[in-house]
Amino acid sequence: MKIFVLNCGSSSIKYQLIEHESKNVLARGVIERIGMDGTFLKHYGRDGQAVEIKRHIANHSAGIQLVLNVLIDKENGVINDLSEISAFGHRVVHGGEAFREATLINEQVIEDIKKCITMAPLHNPANLAGINACRELMPEVPHAAVFDTAFHQSIPAKAYLYGLPYDLYVKYGLRKYGFHGISHQYVSERAAEYLQKDLSELRLVSCHLGNGASLAAIKGGKSVDTSMGFTPLEGLVMGTRCGEVDPAIIPFIMDREDMTGRQVYQYLNNKAGVLGISGLSSDFRDLERAAEDGDERAQLAMDIFSYRVKKYIGSYAVAMGGIDAIIFTAGLGENSDAIRESICSDLEFLGARLDREKNRLRGGIREIGTDGDSLKLLVIPTNEELVIAEETARLCPHMV
Numbered sequence: 001m002k003i004f005v006l007n008c009g010s011s012s013i014k015y016q017l018i019e020h021e022s023k024n025v026l027a028r029g030v031i032e033r034i035g036m037d038g039t040f041l042k043h044y045g046r047d048g049q050a051v052e053i054k055r056h057i058a059n060h061s062a063g064i065q066l067v068l069n070v071l072i073d074k075e076n077g078v079i080n081d082l083s084e085i086s087a088f089g090h091r092v093v094h095g096g097e098a099f100r101e102a103t104l105i106n107e108q109v110i111e112d113i114k115k116c117i118t119m120a121p122l123h124n125p126a127n128l129a130g131i132n133a134c135r136e137l138m139p140e141v142p143h144a145a146v147f148d149t150a151f152h153q154s155i156p157a158k159a160y161l162y163g164l165p166y167d168l169y170v171k172y173g174l175r176k177y178g179f180h181g182i183s184h185q186y187v188s189e190r191a192a193e194y195l196q197k198d199l200s201e202l203r204l205v206s207c208h209l210g211n212g213a214s215l216a217a218i219k220g221g222k223s224v225d226t227s228m229g230f231t232p233l234e235g236l237v238m239g240t241r242c243g244e245v246d247p248a249i250i251p252f253i254m255d256r257e258d259m260t261g262r263q264v265y266q267y268l269n270n271k272a273g274v275l276g277i278s279g280l281s282s283d284f285r286d287l288e289r290a291a292e293d294g295d296e297r298a299q300l301a302m303d304i305f306s307y308r309v310k311k312y313i314g315s316y317a318v319a320m321g322g323i324d325a326i327i328f329t330a331g332l333g334e335n336s337d338a339i340r341e342s343i344c345s346d347l348e349f350l351g352a353r354l355d356r357e358k359n360r361l362r363g364g365i366r367e368i369g370t371d372g373d374s375l376k377l378l379v380i381p382t383n384e385e386l387v388i389a390e391e392t393a394r395l396c397p398h399m400v
């Protein structure tokens, strides 16, 4: 069963065609700069060969049509006919309280995803554009929505409610939702397999550290707390996002910098985080290089990032009554030994000592703590597309 997995951003489309039974990725790629100058499609198809197509792509629908054409293209294609695609799996960022798990898409589901737009104005419209385009192009196959928020719906009210009047929760759904749930769920399941333990017995802290970054406290396989909130702006200091700040700072910036509320929101999303602190870059590779060359603000930005992660780990250790494993995943969590080292310093009291040699090694799932320690330190590459494909297949049992 071949499943087309789609992750649409406001100006990008990432996709994979996955053969469900073998878990093989038959093709993958990305379109960037949709609706802008310099749109391009980078497609990895047969034998992993990269093909780059530069052409104006006005919207998501045109982009998806182009990708489908490439999939069946004589030269670069990996399938003979689009009828070989059995189902579509769509990543949806915000499912609010309406979705506790993945679901097949129908008109009601579309309406419910639309209702969540106010909570994810940057993400959900793009996700819906992808869903609508695919359903129009291939209405005869099932389409599934897999939500970033769903895994966190197990978080109890004492952790998801803010210190705000309860009416605001009732009227507007103002509460913590949490994101990266697809990734947190995936790595927690892999951790249990690796440790040969039942997930129901484990207390895990999953650190998804990419451009966007969040931690999740996972007890017995269920998310019990997470660092992102009502939107993906809360929590850690990220590439360009500020994470938690004193809310009084927002009207202060509005007054002093002569900005509207919406402008401050954009500013805190796009100009803050380690980019804003360093004044240099949101990419930790740039920051690591600059810090090595003596740039103090680049070093400070990384220190602030790691310190915030450590504080969350500490608070989750208390919230769960201990931790059995800390998992590092996503671009930075999987690749930066320097960041892992600074996060894992001084964790002896929790039962973990980083093994510097192991921490420098690369590869798949691996342990980076000292043998025999009670708290395990794990690096687990995430694979959100595979989870989306598996959830989609689970919802289409008649097709398997």
Ligand code: ADP
Pocket: 209, 210, 211, 212, 239, 282, 283, 284, 285, 288, 330, 331, 332, 333, 335, 336
């Ligand atoms: P997202 O999916 O949120 O866009 P990723 O999970 O792809 O992000 O992570 C991207 C980030 O990972 C980059 O911005 C960079 O900071 C970091 N990163 C990737 N590779 C490395 C590396 N080798 N060393 C340090 N940081 C890295």
